[in-house]
Amino acid sequence: xxxxxxxxxxxxxxxxxxxxxxxxxxxxxxxxxxxxxxxxxxxxxxxxxxxxxxxxxxxxxxxxxxxxxxxxxxxxxxxxxxxxxxxxxxxxxxxxxxxxxxxxxxxxxxxxxxxxxxxxxxxxxxxxxxxxxxxxxxxxxxxxxxxxxxxxxxxxxxxxxxxxxxxxxxxxxxxxxxxxxxxxxxxxxxxxxxxxxxxxxxxxxxxxxxxxxxxxxxxxxxxxxxxxxxxxxxxxxxxxxxxxxxxxxxxxxxxxxxxxxxxxxxxxxxxxxxxxxxxxxxxxxxxxxxxxxxxxxxxxxxxxxxxxxxxxxxxxxxxxxxxxx
Amino acid sequence: xxxxxxxxxxxxxxxxxxxxxxxxxxxxxxxxxxxxxxxxxxxxxxxxxxxxxxxxxxxxxxxxxxxxxxxxxxxxxxxxxxxxxxxxxxxxxxxxxxxxxxxxxxxxxxxxxxxxxxxxxxxxxxxxxxxxxxxxxxxxxxxxxxxxxxxxxxxxxxxxxxxxxxxxxxxxxxxxxxxxxxxxxxxxxxxxxxxxxxxxxxxxxxxxxxxxxxxxxxxxxxxxxxxxxxxxxxxxxxxxxxxxxxxxxxxxxxxxxxxxxxxxxxxxxxxxxxxxxxxxxxxxxxxxxxxxxxxxxxxxxxxxxxxxxxxxxxxxxxxxxxxxxxxxxxxxxxxxxxxxxxxxxxxxxxxxxxxxxxxxxxxxxxxxxxxxxxxxxxxxxxxxxxxxxxxxxxxxxxxxxxxxxxxxxxxxxxxxxxxxxxxxxxxxxxxxxxxxxxxxxxxxxxxxxxxxxxxxxxxxxxxxxxxxxxxxxxxxxxxxxxxxxxxxxxxxxxxxxxxxxxxxxxxxxxxxxxxxx
Numbered sequence: 001x002x003x004x005x006x007x008x009x010x011x012x013x014x015x016x017x018x019x020x021x022x023x024x025x026x027x028x029x030x031x032x033x034x035x036x037x038x039x040x041x042x043x044x045x046x047x048x049x050x051x052x053x054x055x056x057x058x059x060x061x062x063x064x065x066x067x068x069x070x071x072x073x074x075x076x077x078x079x080x081x082x083x084x085x086x087x088x089x090x091x092x093x094x095x096x097x098x099x100x101x102x103x104x105x106x107x108x109x110x111x112x113x114x115x116x117x118x119x120x121x122x123x124x125x126x127x128x129x130x131x132x133x134x135x136x137x138x139x140x141x142x143x144x145x146x147x148x149x150x151x152x153x154x155x156x157x158x159x160x161x162x163x164x165x166x167x168x169x170x171x172x173x174x175x176x177x178x179x180x181x182x183x184x185x186x187x188x189x190x191x192x193x194x195x196x197x198x199x200x201x202x203x204x205x206x207x208x209x210x211x212x213x214x215x216x217x218x219x220x221x222x223x224x225x226x227x228x229x230x231x232x233x234x235x236x237x238x239x240x241x242x243x244x245x246x247x248x249x250x251x252x253x254x255x256x257x258x259x260x261x262x263x264x265x266x267x268x269x270x271x272x273x274x275x276x277x278x279x280x281x282x283x284x285x286x287x288x289x290x291x292x293x294x295x296x297x298x299x300x301x302x303x304x305x306x307x308x309x310x311x312x313x314x315x316x317x318x319x320x321x322x323x324x325x
Numbered sequence: 326x327x328x329x330x331x332x333x334x335x336x337x338x339x340x341x342x343x344x345x346x347x348x349x350x351x352x353x354x355x356x357x358x359x360x361x362x363x364x365x366x367x368x369x370x371x372x373x374x375x376x377x378x379x380x381x382x383x384x385x386x387x388x389x390x391x392x393x394x395x396x397x398x399x400x401x402x403x404x405x406x407x408x409x410x411x412x413x414x415x416x417x418x419x420x421x422x423x424x425x426x427x428x429x430x431x432x433x434x435x436x437x438x439x440x441x442x443x444x445x446x447x448x449x450x451x452x453x454x455x456x457x458x459x460x461x462x463x464x465x466x467x468x469x470x471x472x473x474x475x476x477x478x479x480x481x482x483x484x485x486x487x488x489x490x491x492x493x494x495x496x497x498x499x500x501x502x503x504x505x506x507x508x509x510x511x512x513x514x515x516x517x518x519x520x521x522x523x524x525x526x527x528x529x530x531x532x533x534x535x536x537x538x539x540x541x542x543x544x545x546x547x548x549x550x551x552x553x554x555x556x557x558x559x560x561x562x563x564x565x566x567x568x569x570x571x572x573x574x575x576x577x578x579x580x581x582x583x584x585x586x587x588x589x590x591x592x593x594x595x596x597x598x599x600x601x602x603x604x605x606x607x608x609x610x611x612x613x614x615x616x617x618x619x620x621x622x623x624x625x626x627x628x629x630x631x632x633x634x635x636x637x638x639x640x641x642x643x644x645x646x647x648x649x650x651x652x653x654x655x656x657x658x659x660x661x662x663x664x665x666x667x668x669x670x671x672x673x674x675x676x677x678x679x680x681x682x683x684x685x686x687x688x689x690x691x692x693x694x695x696x697x698x699x700x701x702x703x704x705x706x707x708x709x710x711x712x713x714x715x716x717x718x719x720x721x722x723x724x725x726x727x728x729x730x731x732x733x734x735x736x737x738x739x740x741x742x743x744x745x746x747x748x749x750x751x752x753x754x755x756x757x758x759x760x761x762x763x764x765x766x767x768x769x770x771x772x773x774x775x776x777x778x779x780x781x782x783x784x785x786x787x788x789x790x791x792x793x794x795x796x797x798x799x800x801x802x803x804x805x806x807x808x809x810x811x812x813x814x815x816x817x818x819x820x821x822x823x824x825x826x827x828x829x830x831x832x833x834x835x836x837x838x839x840x841x842x
Contacts, residue, residue, distance in 0.1 A: 030725030035732045037446050043764050046455055047732070053444045081361040084502045092521055148552050156556045163560055164553045165546070166523055273548040275522030283358075288724055 005309065012305035019301040020071065023294055024064050032056055033288030037080060054080060067294070076298065077291030081284070086295035090277055094299070095170035097269070097276035099188070101261045103196040108203035108261070109254060115204075116211025117238065120219060131208065138205025143264060147198040147271040154194060164273035167191045195272040199264050203257055210253055214246040221245070248319055255311025259304050347561055347823065349841050350541035354565045354834065355554050359522045359547040362505040365489035366438035367447035372567075374448070374487075375834045376525060376545055380510035381489035382535070384412050384431065385482060389829040389838065391650055391748035393482055396535070397431070397490055397511075407477020407786070408460075410485065414468045419532050420492035421510045428464035430511075433493035435462035435472060443501070453484045456756065477783060479752045479791055513538035514836070522547050536837055543836060558583045558819045564841070565826060565834070566819040571637035574817065583821045587638055588828045589813040591648045591746040593754070594695060596688065596705060596809035597768040598622075599737030609686040609714070610738045612675055619806040620659075621669030626708045627661035628811055635697050635704060638815040645799035646744075646758075648813065648830070651751035651792070653799040659810065666712050675713075683713040690741035691727045692720035695814060702741045705809070734767050742767065743814055748831050751795035752782060758802075770807035 034051040042050070051057045058066075070077060076087040119131040155163035169188035172180040218224060219242055227237045266278035277296060284292040347353075356372040365381050368374050386396035398412035418426035438449040439459060445451075453459070458475025465471055474481055495509040508516045513536060514527035525545040529538040546563060548554045554566040555573050559582045569577065574585040598619050604610035612618045632640035642658035670676075675683040686709065690702035699720040706718035716739070721727040730736040744765065746754040757763065759779065761771040775798060782794045803810070818828045826839040 031729045033724075035728045036724060038451055042451060042455065046451065047764070050446050050451070053446065083362060083364070083367060083505055089521075151553055151556050156560050159560070163556045163562065164548055166520075168520075271550045271553055273523070273546070273550070273553060275520065275547070279522060279549065286724055287361075 001313075005313075008305075008309050008312075012302070012309075015305055016298060016301050017068075019297055020068065020294065021064070023297045024067065024290075027285075027288070027290045027293055028060055028063075030288060033080070033290060036288050071298070076295040079284075079292040079295075080289045081287050081292070082289075086289075086291040087299075089292060090280065090296045090299055093275060093277040093280045095174060096166055096168065096274060097262065097265055097278060099168075099170045100192065100195055100199065100265055100269070100274060100276060101258060103192045104199035104203070104261050105254075105258060107196055107200035108207055108257065111200075112204050112207030113211055113243075115208040117215055117243065119208065119212040120215035121238065123216060128212075132212070135205040135208045138201050141201060143198050143202065144267050144271060146201055147195070147268055150194045150198060151271070161193050162191050163194075164271075165191055166273075166275050195268050195274055198271070199261055199268050202264070203261060207250065207253065207257070211246065211250055214249050215242060218242045218246045244318070248315065251311065251314055251318060255307055255314075258307050262300070262303075347564070347821075348542075349823075351544065352540045352542075352565075352824075352836065352839060352841065353544045353546060353563045355546040355548045355557065355563045356567045357547075357549050357551070357554070360519075360525065362447075363508040363516070363519065363525075364445075364447070364501075364505045365434070365491050365508065366443070366445045366449055367505065368489075369447045369451065371832045375832075376527075377489055377508075378512075378833060379514045379538075379543070379836045380508055380512050380516060380527065381491060382418075382512045383486050383489060384414075385486040387483060387486050387747075387749050387831070387833075389748075389827070389831070389833070389835070391750075393486055393749055396486075397426075401482070403477075403786075407481075408474055410472045410474070410481065411465065412470050412472065412485075414470070415535065416468065417534065418511070420495065421515050421530060421532075422492055422495045424492060424494050426490070426492060426511055427467045428470035429467075430493045431470040431490050432462040432464040433496070434490045435459070435470075435488055437491075437496065438488065449488050453487050457481045457484045477786070479782060480750050480756065483747070483749045483753060514543060517542075538836070539840060540836065555819060558821060561821065564821045564824040565839070567816070567832075569817040569819045571815075571817055574637065577819055581822065583819050586818050586820055586828055587815050588818070588830060589638075589640060590816045591748060591831050592695075592743045592814040593643060593646050593648075593746050593808075594701075594743045594811045594814050595643070595646075595741075596702075596811065597737070597740045597742055598770075598807055598809065599734065599740060599768050600771075600807070601734055601737065601769045603735070604738040607738070608684040612673075612684050613686070613738055615673060616805045617669060617673045618675065619809075620804070621666050621673060622709065622714065622809060623659035623806055624662045624666035624669070625712045625714070626705055626809065626811075628658070630661070631701055631704050632812055632815075635700050636812075636815055640812040640815065643810045643812055645802045645810070646746065646808070647751045647754040647795065647799050648746045648748055650748065651754070651795065653796040655796070656800060656803055663708075663712050670712065670714075677713045681713055682715045685715045685717070686739050687737070688716050688718045688739035688741065689727070689730065689736045690718060690720050691723045694723040694727070695741075695743045698741060698743075701811070705741075731767055732764070734769055736767065739809075740767065746813075748829075751792065751799070755795060755798055755802075758807075768807045770805070772801070772805050772807075775801045775805065 034047060034054060034056050038047050038050045079086040079089050082089050115131050119128045122128050151163050154160050167184045167187035169181055169184055224237060224242050227241045265276055266282050269276045269279040281293060281296045358372050360373045360376060362368060365377055368377055382397045384398040385393050387393055397414055397418060399415050401410055401412045403410050414428060420426045438445055439454055457478050460473040463471045472485060490511050492509055492511060496504060506519060510516060513530055513533045515530045517526040517528050519525045527543040529541050548557060551568060551570045555569060555577060557563045558566050559580055561582055569585050577583050577585045598613040600614045628642040629640060632638050644656035644658050645652060670683055677683055688702055688706050690698055692699040703718050706716035709716040744757055757765040761776055778794055778798045782791060785791055816832060820826055823842045825842060
């Protein structure tokens with residue numbers, strides 16, 4: 001196990017290096033960002049001066065080598081727009097995005113499992129048909145449209161939930177301010193519901209279909225028939241025997257799910273004015289704030305590598321046939 | 326899509342519960358974009374300066390009517406050669422760190438922004454200082470500060486009025502990070518907190534006596550999506566929002582909660598005729614190098630109809646780059662007269678060929694940088710094609726593609742652009758053409774008559790004479806037409822019913838002008 005983890009961590013270094021190289025080249029393919037950091041009326045001399053201040057006057061390979069050298073020392077560079085360490089800017093927004101993603105993932109998982117299981121158990125009935133039709137609709141709705149509809153009807157029309165904004169929960173927890181986190185909890189959940197549902201809707205629908213098909217396959221296996229023949233209750237058969245094996249493809253999906261949800265937050269964070277890292281990166285790309293985008297990309301890459309590792313370990317735990325090493 | 330959204334919004338607005346009762350001492354505003362810094366020497370965008378205008382003071386202040394009036398300084402004197410401006414401060418000014426605000430703080434503020442070691446790239450060092458060739462600031466006494474500039478410049482006072490005065494004791498000790506995030510102000514409001522991408526909160530500065538703050542608390546919320554901003558406005562959660570989509574005006578106006586107020590901004594929207602040598606290798610490029618052709622093309626475009634149909638805004642066509650009230654009022658906008666356009670093109674020797682084409686041009690435009698930009702460019706392309714000038718319109722991504730093209734003067738031969746103007750001096754608006762080689766002369770227009778008038782302008786200090794000269798420059802500009810004159814970019818503000826505020830053309834939001842019913 002530990003050998004496997006160590007090997008995967010080493011591989012992750014290669015992944016992160018590759019990601020930095022690709023993103024560096026891609027960002028610089030857009031041309032010189034200096035123009036975005038000078039006044040409309042700047043002279044050629046002033047543009048050149050600013051280019052030197054920002055470090056874009058050097059050849060690209062030198063810029064990349066400098067970047068990697070500093071990255072190895074934990075220096076992600078300074079954000080061009082915020083003029084503060086880029087990693088600080090990213091990490092400052094990260095708790096809000098993680099809150100939203102975890103909340104959405106919880107909806108996507110915990111609502112999908114019962115829907116998928118019930119659909120499988122009642123295959124071909126009206127319950128199954130309704131659930132799968134809803135799932136199809138859920139996969140067809142664009143998140144920006146759903147978000148705006150929820151704002152208009154639930155936020156503005158019914159006034160049940162806040163239209164936009166954020167009440168921090170994870171951030172005070174990380175900083176050890178438990179009283180603040182506790183006080184913010186009700187408001188934080190209220191603020192999470194609309195964006196969380198918007199992000200989760202697509203995944204919820206997909207996961208429900210996945211759980212259903214996986215369950216259908218398992219329910220026809222001999223061991224399930226044997227469990228029933230032994231006189232076990234239907235609950236035990238479904239939850240203890242069938243669902244545990246139906247989990248395997250679903251767990252693989254959930255590993256990727258977190259990444260998928262993270263990538264989906266850009267639009268939703270914008271619609272709901274959620275102060276997360278998705279919106280930050282979107283704005284940074286528009287502003288050509290290369291160090292900031294790079295810092296976010298590295299953090300995302302590390303997170304993905306870590307999540308895949310966790311998924312692999314979880315997979316092995318769930319399926320004894322799989323051995324890591 | 327827009328219509329669907331509008332219909333749904335209308336239905337919801339009618340069904341919506343009444344707006345929440347709001348605290349009369351708290352004003353909430355929302356702009357689409359968060360500040361990237363609150364360092365007074367680094368701010369570069371209007372949304373940032375809107376906040377800092379209320380946190381920091383300036384020596385003089387630019388009003389909504391374009392008048393420049395005393396603020397932290399009560400008077401000024403200019404040396405005979407126009408290079409030394411001595412400002413006398415009001416007595417009793419105080420920094421928000423508790424120290425007295427003196428000429429030393431003012432000198433420090435000006436010199437700090439110019440300090441090369443601090444590598445500032447904001448509006449003050451990047452634009453103000455280069456415009457007036459700032460040299461240095463020196464405290465002459467507790468109340469007198471001298472600002473030294475390269476040479477006399479009629480726009481110097483307005484430019485100096487953009488520099489925020491901050492406090493030496495605090496800023497000399499601050500790290501760049503703290504200076505960007507935890508401003509110590511000198512104006513009517515004090516900084517409370519900044520939750521990135523969410524809100525910035527100010528509170529009243531009780532020690533500020535020059536123009537006491539009206540609100541106990543001011544919240545600047547960041548809501549990037551236009552529909553969400555409108556929903557928050559209609560819910561009574563914000564009082565002023567910027568950049569409302571015009572298709573939502575009718576719906577908002579029909580609600581009991583708010584209204585949308587459109588106003589022509591100061592940004593000049595135009596199509597430039599790029600006369601750079603590289604474009605002269607085509608018939609179209611050669612044609613637009615001639616003023617008679619450029620003038621002819623002015624008649625081909627129906628600007629008021631473009632404004633009404635594509636921008637949902639009633640506009641009058643601009644006559645020159647100069648914003649009202651400093652424009653040459655004797656100039657009349659080019660009318661829409663395609664027959665006249667065709668006649669002038671015939672006279673210039675550009676007759677239609679068998680396919681009905683006189684010559685071909687490419688019109689490059691940004692896509693999404695300015696309100697309705699690509700659509701307006703496409704409409705202009707069609708107007709030109711209608712008179713036989715076959716025009717191929719190519720919209721481009723702004724940051725990575727269009728900006729480098731523009732800055733290198735390589736956009737064209739026709740290019741769509743908007744450049745910032747202001748209300749306080751015609752020379753400011755004309756300064757895009759401060760020299761044939763100026764970076765902002767994206768057309769590379771080089772008319773010795775026009776450019777020769779700058780020396781006349783610099784030679785006089787008499788405002789009436791200066792106005793006469795800038796009017797002459799505007800007339801010459803219209804006659805030579807290096808720009809296809811279009812309009813001043815409209816801005817749409819959403820204002821709650823409890824808020825009394827008249828938006829300004831220059832997009833500034835001075836909280837002193839806002840009150841709550």
